[in-house]
Amino acid sequence: MTNTTHAEPRRTPTNWNDQAMQERIRGRYASERRFRLLGLFAVLLSAGFLAFLLVTMAANGARGFTQTEVRVEVDFAKSALFIDPAALEGFGADAALAGADIDGAVQTAVRAQYGESADGLLSDAAWLRVRDAILEDPALLNRSETFWLPARSGLDQAAKSDGSAADEQIYRQLDDQDSVRTGFNLGFLTGADATDPTVVGIWGAFKGSLFTMLVTLALAFPIGVLSAIYLEEYAPRNRWTDLIEVSINNLAAVPSIIFGLLGLAVFLNFMHLPRSAPLVGGITLALMTMPVIVIAGRNAIKSVPPSIRDAALGVGASRVQVVFHHVLPLALPGILTGTIIGMARALGETAPLLMIGMRAFIASPPGGFTEPATVLPVQIFLWSDEVSRGFVEKTSAAIIVLLAFLLAMNGLAIYLRNKFERRW
Amino acid sequence: MTDMSDTGMSDIAAGQRVLNEAAPKMIARDVDVFYGDKKAIDNVSIDIALENVTAFIGPSGCGKSTFLRALNRMNDTIASARVTGKIELDGEDIYSSGMDVVQLRARVGMVFQKPNPFPKSIYENVAYGPRIHGLASGKADMDQIVEKSLKRAGLWEEVKDRLAESGTALSGGQQQRLCIARAIAVDPEVILMDEPCSALDPIATAKIEELIHELRGRYAIVIVTHNMQQAARVSQRTAFFHLGNLVEYGDTSEIFTNPRATRTKDYITGRYG
Structure with missing residues (x-):
């Protein structure tokens, strides 16, 4: 054994303080830092994308959960609406209400309240809410009642400062009269699809x-x-x-x-x-x-x-x-x-x-x-x-x-x- | 079979040396075990005696664990494994179609190399076997079986206050004793131990060996071990396996002091292994 070690040239001991060695060690640490930063960057980037998505969705979507409503006072006793109270008992109720011109009665009430030009204030499906109220309490037909009915889509957008100039003007007028309010749209959570965006539900x-x-x-x-x-x-x-x-x-x-x-x-x-x-x-x-x-x-x-x-x-x-x-x-x-x-x-x-x-x-x-x-x-x-x-x-x-x-x-x-x- | 002096007939002659007179609990005759085309066990015949500890020794890969697993048909779980020959428990062929393998494994219990308690409570570990076999007639009866088994495994004093704790939270040696308690809870007749101490420290090993001594009178115990001192300490009979052959089988004192086959002698003197 000793002979062989003598035959080979003696190996110089590793100099760990050598210039090249120090360089290598520094390089190794630098590459580790680089890699860590790269990973952190990737995580931050994906978190950023996620945050962007969520913020956009939340900002747009939050408005979807609210609904602008217009106050309308309908005086059933004075209106041309005639429904036989007896027909509202039992199974014939839906048919009886479908036959009656509730929509017309509501339109008349709106005109009486906001002037002749006020036809386009309400959503096309606004009268459905009146119908449901009548169905619930037929006694309404003998008196006057105040309803908050969904505004038409353009007005709703205006309320959320996203509508046309004309709609915004109408909205401001109504707002001054305290005739509009924007609140949580329960209908969105309880309803189904519809053609009118103001009354759709999920x-x-x-x-x-x-x-x-x-x-x-x-x-x-x-x-x-x-x-x-x-x-x-x-x-x-x-x-x-x-x-x-x-x-x-x-x-x-x-x-x-x-x-x-x-x-x-x-x-x-x-x-x-x-x-x-x-x-x-x-x-x-x-x-x-x-x-x-x-x-x-x-x-x-x-x-x-x-x-x-x-x-x-x-x-x-x-x-x-x-x-x-x-x-x-x-x-x-x-x-x-x-x-x-x-x-x-x-x-x-x-x-x-x-x-x-x-x-x-x-x-x-x-x-x-x-x-x-x-x-x-x-x-x-x-x-x-x-x-x-x-x-x-x-x-x-x-x-x-x-x-x-x-x-x-x-x-x-x-x-x-x-x-x-x-x-x- | 060219080397007749060291294998084949002379080994079988060695295997037939007069042993101490104990009734055989299990008898194996001309057993071959194959993994696919590979023959892992070649023509092994052996008697496992009641109230004795039989040690299987031999170098790694010699087939001793394979043969042990053939004794309670644990090889059935390996798709490519095939067993030929005859293995009897109390005169009943365990590979016959009439043998219920579930019942067989209850009668021939097993303790594995690595402690493998179920990840359930200590109580549940021991109670599991009796429960699936319907051995307990009620909660009180089950409590008794659990207590008795843990006592017999020498673990009762250490765990009696924490039976609801997980079995995996115990130390390695305690886990292995729990596994022994689990095996004896179903009241087996034979207990197979596959290198039960190889994952344990010397103190835990000593406890297990002591336990084997105490259990000996009640069961036929077969233990596979790499540790020749252990084989000498715990067993009454020793079988030496090499390359799938049973080279020599006899009283432990005989095998260790006066081995007949050269291969046995070489192995126990540490020439290879």
Whole structure:
């Protein structure tokens, strides 16, 4: 051993204080700093974009939640309106009111109050509020009553300092008389789609989304989780299961419009399920969400340590007991996270629903899974297409509702995940 | 089988050396285990005696763990694994179609290399086996089984005030004793231990070895170990595996003091392994 060391030239000891060495060390620290700054910049940039989006949405959308109303005093006793009070009892009420010229009575009242030129003050649908009031209390017909009725869209815009010069002037006049007010628009949260932006509501689309999501969840979650369990825990590894795995992975990447076409061809044309219904939308979206749940579920199941399976098998648990007592509870947080991500994607999906007719104009909230409905993103799409200025802020407001729905879902996911993780 | 002096027939002759007279609980005859095309265990025949500790020793990859897992059909979970030959428990072929594998694993319990308590409470860890087999007739009965099992595993005094705490919060040695308690809670006849101390420190190891001593009278215990001193300390019989063969099987005192096969001698004197 000693001979060989002598034969080789002695290695000079490393000089750590050497100029080049110091340079290298400095360079290393500099590149680390650069990298950290780059990362920070990326985070700040994305946070900036997010903030920009949220601020714009909030600024535009907040106005969508308010509504300008004009005070109108209607004296039913003096008006030409005649409705038989007896007809308002029972089922004939709607027909009786539809036949009466309430709109005309309201117009007359407006003219009497604000002059002959005041025809265009109210929204076209303003009289509906009067009708509802009468329906509620028929005794109104014998006296005079003050109503706050939705102003026409232009006036509403003017109230929010975004209208034409003429409208702003009218608004100022009315404001001086204390005849207008701008308040929270409850109708937006309780109503459905309409042609007039002043009376549109989001509730119809919200309910449609809710029904659609329920169908999606009820189908995609059990099927997806059971598929994941079977593929991970039971299926033999062979060419067929490989094929299935590749197919599922591909399915997760298929553009959503294709699923829409599939829904159109299979569920509507072949199975004759009702058009525009949350049921069909839900099934179509379930097809889209299922692969996501299967993939997330398989990963979650795969990450449960095999030693837990061994332990359970070792005390004599059957395969099903191993899965349901040990593997599934441990994998559940991961499965739930994957499910919510899939559901959130489905909630924001528009294209496949357009294909199965959920873009129709639906003026009343759906009452069930088979009734025509639309969903939030489609509603946003439809409103963004409207010409009237009043729809701009409604579109933003609808986006806020959609984002709130998404946030609530994600919040639920985080809550569930923490709850189940704490148990272990 | 060219090297007849060291393998094959001479080994089987060695395996048939007269052992202390205890009734065989498990009998294995001409057992081969394959992983796909690869033969991991080659023609092993062995008797596992009641009220004895049998140690399987041998270098890494010699197949001792594979053979151990064949004894309660844990190899079933590996898709490519295949077992031929005959393994009997009390004269009953465990690979016959009539054998219920769930019941078999309750009768032949297992303790693994790495402590693997369920991520549940200490109580639940022990109660799980009796619960799925319906061994307890009520809450009080279950409490009793849990207490008895933990006492037998020497863990009761340390955990009796915190049975509701998670089993994974215990120290490594305590976890392994919890796993032993879990195995004995279902009242098995044979306990298989796959290197139960390899992840533990010497003090925890000593406790487990002590526990094996105490459990010996009640169960047939088979322990796989890398540690020859451990095999010498805890076992009455020792089987030496090498390259999938059972090279030599006999009383532990005989194997360690007077090995017949050269390979055994080389291994226990530390020539390889």
